[in-house]
Amino acid sequence: MQQHDVAAAKRTTPPTNDEASGGRGRRSAAFTLLASVQFVLILAMSVLNVVLPDIQREFGLDRAELALLSASYGMSFSGLLLLGGRLSDLYGNRRVFLLGTLVFGASSALAGISTGMWMLLAARFVQGAGAALAVPAAMALVRLVHPDSARYSRAMAVWGGLAASGGTAGMILSGVVASSNSWRWAFAVPVAVALVALAAAPQLIPRDAAGRGGRLDVLGAVLVTTGVALLSYGLAEAPERGWSSPVTLVALAAGCALLVGFAAAERRVARPLLPLSFLASPRRAVALLAVFLGAAGITTIFFVFALYFQEVRGYTALETSAAFLPFGLALVIGGLCVGRLVQRFGPRVVLVTGLVLAGLGLAALSRIGTHTPYAGVILAGLLLFPAGAALVFAGSTVTATTDVPQGQAGLAGAVVNTALEAGPALGLVVLVTLATGHATALEHAGRNAAAAQTSGYGFAFAVAAAAFAAAAVCTALLLRPRSRHDGG
Numbered sequence: 001m002q003q004h005d006v007a008a009a010k011r012t013t014p015p016t017n018d019e020a021s022g023g024r025g026r027r028s029a030a031f032t033l034l035a036s037v038q039f040v041l042i043l044a045m046s047v048l049n050v051v052l053p054d055i056q057r058e059f060g061l062d063r064a065e066l067a068l069l070s071a072s073y074g075m076s077f078s079g080l081l082l083l084g085g086r087l088s089d090l091y092g093n094r095r096v097f098l099l100g101t102l103v104f105g106a107s108s109a110l111a112g113i114s115t116g117m118w119m120l121l122a123a124r125f126v127q128g129a130g131a132a133l134a135v136p137a138a139m140a141l142v143r144l145v146h147p148d149s150a151r152y153s154r155a156m157a158v159w160g161g162l163a164a165s166g167g168t169a170g171m172i173l174s175g176v177v178a179s180s181n182s183w184r185w186a187f188a189v190p191v192a193v194a195l196v197a198l199a200a201a202p203q204l205i206p207r208d209a210a211g212r213g214g215r216l217d218v219l220g221a222v223l224v225t226t227g228v229a230l231l232s233y234g235l236a237e238a239p240e241r242g243w244s245s246p247v248t249l250v251a252l253a254a255g256c257a258l259l260v261g262f263a264a265a266e267r268r269v270a271r272p273l274l275p276l277s278f279l280a281s282p283r284r285a286v287a288l289l290a291v292f293l294g295a296a297g298i299t300t301i302f303f304v305f306a307l308y309f310q311e312v313r314g315y316t317a318l319e320t321s322a323a324f325l326p327f328g329l330a331l332v333i334g335g336l337c338v339g340r341l342v343q344r345f346g347p348r349v350v351l352v353t354g355l356v357l358a359g360l361g362l363a364a365l366s367r368i369g370t371h372t373p374y375a376g377v378i379l380a381g382l383l384l385f386p387a388g389a390a391l392v393f394a395g396s397t398v399t400a401t402t403d404v405p406q407g408q409a410g411l412a413g414a415v416v417n418t419a420l421e422a423g424p425a426l427g428l429v430v431l432v433t434l435a436t437g438h439a440t441a442l443e444h445a446g447r448n449a450a451a452a453q454t455s456g457y458g459f460a461f462a463v464a465a466a467a468f469a470a471a472a473v474c475t476a477l478l479l480r481p482r483s484r485h486d487g488g
Contacts, residue, residue, distance in 0.1 A: 030145045030204040031155055033197055034138045035162055037101060040193040041131040042166030043173065044108070045073050047190075049306065050174035050317050051183035058183075059117040071236035072121050076128030077135075078421035079228040083221045085136035085414025086273050090216065093140040093208050093410060098201060100133025105194025112187035127190075139401075139413030144208050150343065153398050157342035157350075160397030161335035161390045163420050167298055168328040168386070175321020220273035223262035228418075231255030235429045243433075278411065286479050287400035290351055291419040293471055294392040296427020297358060297385060297464055301327070301365070303428060304435070304457045305382075312370055312450050323374065327382045334390025347395040347402075348479045352472050354391025359468030361385030366461035370454050381461075399479065427464075435460035 048055070048070070056066050088096040104127055111123035142159060146152040177186045234251030241248050266272040279285065302324070309315040309323055342350050361384030367377045397416060404412040439456030443449060 026204065027145050029200075030206075031142065033200055033204055034097075034141055034145070035159065036193055037097075037134060037197045038138050038159065038162045039166045039169070040190050041104065041135055042163050043170040044104075044127060044131065044190050045077070046167050046170030046302070047174050047177075047186045048183070049170070049302070050321065051177055051186060054183045055120070059120070061117055065117060067236050068233075069117065069121055069124065071232060072124040073128040073131075074421060074425065075229045075232045075236075076125045077131050078128075078232055078418060078425065079225040080129050080132035081136065081414040081418045081421070082224050082273050082411075084132040084134075085410040085412075086216065086221075087133065088137040088140055088410030088413075089408060093137045093144065094201070094205055096410070097134050097137035097141060097205075098198065100130045100135070100137060101194050101197050101201070102130070104130030104134060105191055105198065106130075108187045108190040108194065112184045112191065135417050136410040136413035139416070140409035141205060141208070143409055144206060153347075153402070154339040154343050156398045156401055157338045157347075157394040158335060160393035160395070161331065161338055163295070163393060163417075165328070165331045165335055167302070168324065168331055172321045172324060172328055175317050175324075179318045215271060217266075217269050217271060217273040219265055220262055220269065223258050223265060224273065227255050227258030227262055229255075230258065232425050235425050238429055238433075274411070274415070278408065278415065282478055283402075284400050284415075286475050287351075287396040288415065288419040289471060290355065290392050290396040290475065291400070291416060292423040292427065293355075293468060294358065294389045294396070295420045295423025296431070297362065297423075297468070298389060299424035299428045300431045300460065300464065301382075301385065303432065304460070308368070308454065308457060312454055324382070326379060327386050330383045330386040331390055334387050335394075338390055338394035341391070342394055342398055347398040348475070349395075350391050351395025351399065351479065352476050354388045354393075354395060355468050355472035355475060357388025358385050358392060359388070359465045359472065361388060362461045362465035362468060366458045366465060368454055368458050368461075370450050431460040431464060434463055 052066060052070060055061065055069070061069065084096065084100065107123045107126035107130055111120055111127060114120035114123055139159065142155050143152055146155045173189065174186060177183060230251045232255075234248050234255055237245070237251065238248045243249075263276070266274055266276055279288075305323070306320055309320045310317070315323065338350065361381045363381075364377045364384060365381035372378055400416050401409075401412050435456035437456075438459040439452040442452035442455055447455070
């Protein structure tokens with residue numbers, strides 16, 4: 001009888017503090033692992049930016065080949081994201097996450113030992129494919145790790161800042177690698193993180209449902225993957241070949257036609273790769289627009305100031321990376337605060353505030369000249385924009401993933417990350433085209449090349465600042481609060 005009472009007491013006794021803290025510790029470790037992989041998958045996209053000239057010299061690449069190599073990771077990543085999200089929902093998030101991480105790690109190692117341009121190009125394409133599998137699955141697994149809605153919202157707020165932080169870290173790491181003996185060291189961090197994740201994930205991340213299975217929308221997958229890849233290629237080639245180049249025009253036209261065909265095909269299949277109703281929510285549309293703008297702003301700042309610091313101001317690659325350190329620190333600090341801010345004020349307030357701050361940062365950067373002191377409007381812009389971007393990504397990620405059915409968690413991650421990839425591809429090209437056109441007009445009017453180039457950069461930043469201001473107004477009006485947690 002005593003033994004029965006003891007057994008019953010064990011069954012009804014609530015968990016001790018140690019047991020509860022152990023569960024929290026395991027969840028924290030699992031989230032840290034997932035966040036680390038997400039961070040590195042985004043880092044890998046920009047890790048070659050500063051060392052591209054070294055690769056060009058070693059392999060004897062022309063500018064078109066260099067542009068293709070630069071765009072290769074993003075092309076496969078963005079083109080396969082929707083397919084990765086669908087596979088995650090159909091066949092299990094943890095399984096697809098591990099597969100994607102394995103592919104990413106193996107191709108990173110291959111890239112590091114590449115003996116020629118085509119080997120490196122293939123490795124970068126496969127890297128992007130692995131990332132496209134792992135990213136939506138990792139994002140879906142956050143819900144499994146944090147099933148409580150309040151903890152999940154806070155976790156997703158932190159998650160939203162990982163993309164910006166990863167891209168910044170990639171640029172800084174690229175500058176550090178540029179000062180070393182070989183560009184191949186750029187792949188050491190991706191390989192190491194992939195190995196750690198593959199070893200630790202089976203112990204830290206619980207098994208999820210194996211997925212409901214079912215037929216894959218093969219036609220939709222082919223259309224969207226090929227369409228996004230061609231569109232990305234066309235946008236990458238436009239600055240080098242020109243907008244009127246046959247290569248650019250054919251790639252852009254074919255990409256747009258395939259994406260239109262994808263939208264039409266999705267209306268006819270029973271289980272589409274991307275149900276168009278998923279994008280019909282005004283809340284989700286606003287959130288995706290904010291992600292797009294934030295990613296476009298970050299990429300434009302890095303692209304423009306990498307050129308400005310080195311070509312106009314004469315900085316070395318390492319000095320250029322050091323100049324971006326305040327930007328990275330502001331992102332990190334913002335990332336540490338966003339979870340509590342979203343929990344206290346709601347995603348709507350956080351998102352609108354972030355858009356305003358980012359717009360002010362871009363307005364400050366629009367004031368640059370050929371001799372503008374770094375410790376002035378440049379530093380102010382490099383602090384204000386990332387602080388705002390951290391809020392933008394946090395508020396938009398929470399908004400875009402709220403109320404998503406469990407069976408579409410991978411799809412939600414894929415859509416958010418597709419918007420994240422579209423920003424750099426489309427936004428950068430538009431802003432650089434505006435900057436180039438403005439600079440060319442000034443040169444024809446007699447302005448010297450450096451002054452015209454800098455003025456063109458300032459004009460592009462002013463246009464971007466206006467876009468962020470308009471987005472802040474639209475978000476405040478359209479993202480109606482549904483509860484106090486939405487920022488009413």
